[in-house]
Amino acid sequence: MTTRSIGHSVQRREDPRLVTGNGRYLDDLGRDALAAAFVRSPHAHATITGIDITDAWEVDGVEAIYTFEDLDELMARPLPVLIPHPALTHPRTCLALADTEVNHVGEPVVMVVARDRYVAEDAAARIVVSYETKPVVVGVAAAREAALAVHDDVPDNVAAHLIQEVGDVDAALACSPHRLTIPLTIERSACMPMEGKGVYAVWDRDDASMRMWSSTQTSTGVRAAVAARLGIPLARIQCMAPDVGGGFGVKINHPWPEELLVPWAARALGRPVKWAEDRREHFVSSAHERQQLQEVEVGFDDDGRILALDVKVWHDNGAYTPYGIIVPIITATQLLGPYKPGTYRCEFWSLYTNTVIVTPYRGAGRPQGVFAMERTMDAIAAFLGKDRTEVRSTNFILPQDMPYDHGLMFQDGRPLKYDSGDFPASLAKLKALVGWDDFAAYREQAEAEGRKVGLGIGCYVEGTGVGPYEGGHVHVETSGQVFVATGLTSQGQGHETAFAQIVADELGVRFEDVHVTTGDTRRMPYAVGTFASRAAVMSGNAVAAAAKVVREKALRIAADALEANPDDLEIEDGVISVKGAPDTQISLSTVAVLSNPLRYAFDDAAKAATQFAGTFDPDKPPVAEGDEPGLEGKGFYSPTQATFANGMHAAIVETDPVTAEIRILRYCVVHDCGVMINPLIVEGQVHGGVAQGVGGALYERMAYDESGQLLNASFMDFLVPYASEVPFIETDHLETPSPLNPLGIKGAGEAGTIPVSAVLASAIEDAEGFPILSMPISPSELWELRRQRASAAAHSATTEGDR
Amino acid sequence: MKPAPFVHHEPRSVEEAVATLAEVGHDGKVLAGGQSLIPVLNMRLASPNHLVDINRLPGCDRVEVGDDHVRVGALVRHAQLLADARAASALPLLGQALACVAHPAIRNRGTTVGSIAHADAAGEMPSVAVLTGAVIEAASVRGTREIAATDFFEGPLETTLEADEVVVAVRFGRFPTGTRTAFLEAARRHGDYAMAGVAVALGVTDGVVSDARASFVSVTPVPDILDLTEAVRGREPGTVDWSTVADAVAAHVDPEADIHASADYRRALVIELTQRAFAAAAQEGVA
């Protein structure tokens, strides 16, 4: 019996290639291509009054210099609003190259194409752009205040305003026994993939066709966008995602200006052109996320049951809104986590600032929502003097409530309806894992040693695997090797392994014989992309569906050849045999030969399929009516709604009583993403996610000064945690299958990141004994908070004494 | 992030190097491990027309331990010095501080002399140079001169080295027998430039403190020595209440705020670090 591959921690087959330097990333391609560099705005807000390129032409090796003036009509249009929404009343997007105005530092103004990147940068350095600077809006508070506007025709800076309400929140608040108001802040961070963006395009003049490669999360999206702006039929353009060194969301926004300009220049020049983003460019021209101000008003009873939850969110969307309002919508909906408040209202404003655009970053609005909810849970517990897990339990949605409809609309325009999950069971696992009930004793012992320790918790629910669809294509070659393609892309998650496991099981072949290609429009032109923890759910089920089609066809052909009933056949390790009579068998490779009647014998295997081989019934057409040659099949998966994964994290931290340095002593994760295709990969995703979450909670921030300059636009000062900063992560899993898809799986890609800021705020608060309302937090800031508390305490002591 | 064009010189001897430097003068830069200079060039924060690459100079890759000094050649990488057992026993402070310099990959390439020539106020080794009374050996076409570390550092990234001079070696002074040292710093991430750091030397003669000095990282514009001997002289090292040095440290340092830490925090931090460093040094050798 073949052992099933799904559910096993199969080693990732992409790793040997990737960790030995044999990956093939964008900048590994096109060695001889011309290189592009960009002159970018040094100002956060300015009018362009002139561009002088004369000096730049002096540099030997310059091939082209483009400004907005050079763009044709299609290219000169503003970039698309990818995800329109009725509440997004004032969408604004940038131009491929700025015309009269720039709205953030880093906006591209001039494109230089030259022999190599060095020359391109030398020339770019000689271009003089004259600006008249305008006052800038930096930070969401300034945007909300609206003393100044980013876009003249949007004087209040409000791109979108949306209210969703379930029940009568005002009435419920009015009659709540207890009420609390909690102001919260989350700062900007960013995806920071190790590989920046990059585009390489080759125009074939004779064939009038384009081949392009982009370090993207959606090659089909890039292909469609470029086709539209360059006026090229889809049939004449192909886009491939090579190995991609991380995405985390920033490479799902598209087309980036460079993704249009590079192929456009390649066509104009008739030469291959490449652009590989450098780190500085990435900081100032790729997307950021996370910044929000929030105000929570909560009404609850003596048990801590939430009767009314009223949340206001001011969301910083940066200078433009190409990706719509997906992020604040996710905050507003996923904030609810595993809980069912009596009534709920969330009102958000998505606001313009003169800073880099905001698009989804791993977690995508959820970390902020979970921060609001979990800080509220802790505040209620503190107010009532109850255990924090007890207050959470009181508010849980229970297994018998599933499917649970919140009555809200989710980011995919569909109802926010949880499919499955067992939150009390998850909490029980987490409490056992971290030793929740023993912590008091541990703290007492630590305090006796002069140490400060704290325990924190955070819970979340994550809608994963949003539609509209993904597709899979499976082809069994006459060698018996199975080639699988899915259109969504890979950024190192392990798709080559996980999808091969699925196809191996569904088809009945060895895992080693299955080979997976992702993100290549030549192999699968219908796809959406890798984001929203959707790859396993969407493409996993799509390749399973495709494998089923192939399996059926194989059984049909084999049944003919073996003169058996297809229902009596089974496939194991690539051999089809009659159940109970294993000697009556035919290999899948032979079936592949038979599936494709041939005129020519290219090799020995092909001989059997040629016209004089006597294999085929002379009275029938070689390919039966309605059939197709080849042992291959396609399948698509398109769900009615997202499937909801969940998890709970707990951490123990130690804060230095004098230096306020924060150390994570333990970090525990209980995670439920339904059926796990490959537990090792899930574990890896959780680990990476927690690492990124730790970055967002304790290290990373975008330090903009008041003039809109990013002060820490390098890895020297933007502090991505090293291995030395990431704690050992202890995990436990619950597998509550999703009833929504055949494989029962839910997404796992973002899970680790989502609650980390909430968890660490909770733990630091527990150690310090005062509320933590703003994240990230540094030792310097924690020290400052202590000082403020101490001086406030001293002050109230004196005023008390005065009385 | 590509450097502006430059001419790359590869002198094969110190004479050739200084001759080239004399020629290109202010338009040239010495290139050692490149761990500080290359990023600056790539970001086009500087664009010298000439780089005088000293990586092929013979004889500059040696660590020599003398009776009163450890001499470190211009091409000795941080990692090499850190691994040098003789240097470690002659002057433990070197290893104590080097372990805080960046990460292995950077220590494999970056030179200890380069970090002193670079004179970053956040660098560990300038402060070690000052506390050990190091001597900087500088060569030029005019000959060789020796500069005391205390005269070498002028300001952040500024030294008294002339544009046509190259540092061929640094001689770190060894402490008298019985001196205990410690190095402590607090960085946002392991291996980062510190928010604050301190090197301390505690002299113990006949079982009592005879000398207590400190120099700092990131909290003074240039590294200089704070002599704390008066506060603790004659005390048994294990019994000293090191909070007595707090006021002197607070008065000595002059930290600046940046995006990672406020000035007040840095001051509080370095006061605590200094106490802990002295306490650690005092514990040393106490069973």
Ligand SMILES: Cc1cc2nc3c(=O)[nH]c(=O)nc-3n(C[C@H](O)[C@H](O)[C@H](O)COP(=O)(O)OP(=O)(O)OC[C@H]3O[C@@H](n4cnc5c(N)ncnc54)[C@H](O)[C@@H]3O)c2cc1C
């Ligand atoms: C990510 C990262 C983290 C780092 N963290 C730290 C840290 O925590 N602490 C720390 O101290 N350093 C740190 N560094 C810097 C590192 O220690 C450098 O190696 C060192 O500062 C300079 O040495 P270098 O040999 O690389 O010099 P280079 O980069 O080659 O030169 C630096 C400067 O010194 C001059 N120079 C170098 N050698 C000589 C010489 N012999 N004579 C005259 N002038 C000379 C050069 O002209 C140049 O101006 C870090 C570097 C990186 C990239």
